[in-house]
Amino acid sequence: MSQQPFSRPGAYDLSALKRPASSSTPAGPPVAQSGGQPAGQSASTAGGGTAYSVSADEQNFQAVLEASMTAPVLLVFFSPSRMPESAQLAADMQTLSDEFEGRFLVGLVDVEAVPQIAQAMQIPSIPFVVAVVDGRPMPLFQDVAPIDQLRPALTQVAQQLTTQGITGRHQPRSTVVVDEEGVPAADPRYAAAQDALEEGDIDRAVAEYQKLVDANPADAEAAAGLAMAKLLQRTQGVDLQAARRAAADAPDDLDAQIMVADLDMLGGHVEDAFARLVEVVRRTSGDERTKARDHLVTLFGAVGNDDPRVLRGRQNLASALF
Template structure:
């Protein structure tokens, strides 16, 4: 198998594809299950018109592997799609599989100019990041492909992971405070923010799929960044420098602490919309961290993700 170069931006423009607004029962983003298209895997989603925008947005955190298949025209392609999903699951969130039945959603395949099934297409930052990969690859070829992409991403400084679509409770966990989080919670109660960050970081390093630890770490970092901040001075600085990423993210953090969650999101979404390059990337990354602190199932986060996608595309 010839390795495809992995690049950031993509090879094709998806701007012509209609992006429907997710319905109340179809959030479309990673981290939810069942109604949003879960196909029985921690890191896969059945792609529909309704959740396609969420799949695009998910690729801004880590790559999404789209696998196109047709159960009527090519039954082996459907078997292959399940095989790709199984291989991707072994990478613990480094990738998310988006399974696309071209018979059920032909408009997506047409918009993306998919010539045949089976076919793989890898998205990053909402765009294809490699040439399409047609045909049936063996398990060994798939493993090599995803390992190579993972190494290239790491070399580029891209280390994000998808949250699992289903998070089973920890073995032996009971109602009340999970003992895994006790050291971090104790540090927060003692006012030792730096130690709380360290404790949450240990949990995330040990299990990147731990959604609660990731959320705790994100919020602890907000507390850490704002320990010595002066709200009035921060607002003055942000007003005087509307495109200064540091000034704007500081006010967004302070808004979060004050309970003005949507204000924080909207400030950074507007910053993403009017900046470019490294500044845009920093603003987007900071916003995604705030999303994690609030929780992916929160309706304010779902709206924020939609608005972020609109700002980017």
């Protein structure tokens, strides 16, 4: 790794981090091997982990580096006793990691607790921040800076990475955040969409969830929220009994069958909705079969792919298709 000093956040040359046209073995110094623990499971030494930060140790460091294959990782090397200001820098980077909503994963390395990591990464001084993209490290800056300087600096880094086609985002860590009373706190990313739903503004909820999905297509929770919001949007003002009569009178009317399936979903009859569309897939072909299948897959997403009803529904769909 280059030993070039970076005195303060400012103008960065990140051209060396541009994604190669073809994959190759990540370059960089040797690192400790993972003991199998997923990145993001240990609490932060700098004051508790957040959705997009993790305390790095020997067990999870390799996994933290591997997370850079999804989106950039910023490694923050600090020492609470030798330089308390560096611990404040680490805490500020944690705060900013949540503000950037997965654009970076911040890996916090307390060099007193895990000196071997700093040695392996050839860290010349404390504090030190290293950007890692696709497993390849590059020094970013080397000094304490207030959060008001860090924020625009990281914004600049994100913009440069975007121009180089590096646009991935990390998923939030599985750690559940609780409030002072121990109640799980709502994820602020979904607040605007959820507020819209509570206010009955379905169109705005769809728009808010769509923004989240556009920003991070891998966000399964946002995708599920979007699917459910669109379900509410499609069924607004529809009379259930009239829809059921229409579907019974015209069993080959695909739109009528889809509408009843949607209404069954809203009524909590998830398996009935799945079964109806599986049967439509079974007895149709061509464009109609494709439309029914795609709509069923959308309903799977609204429920959640880990739900046992979805697992059974997928099995039934596969049987109907093949």
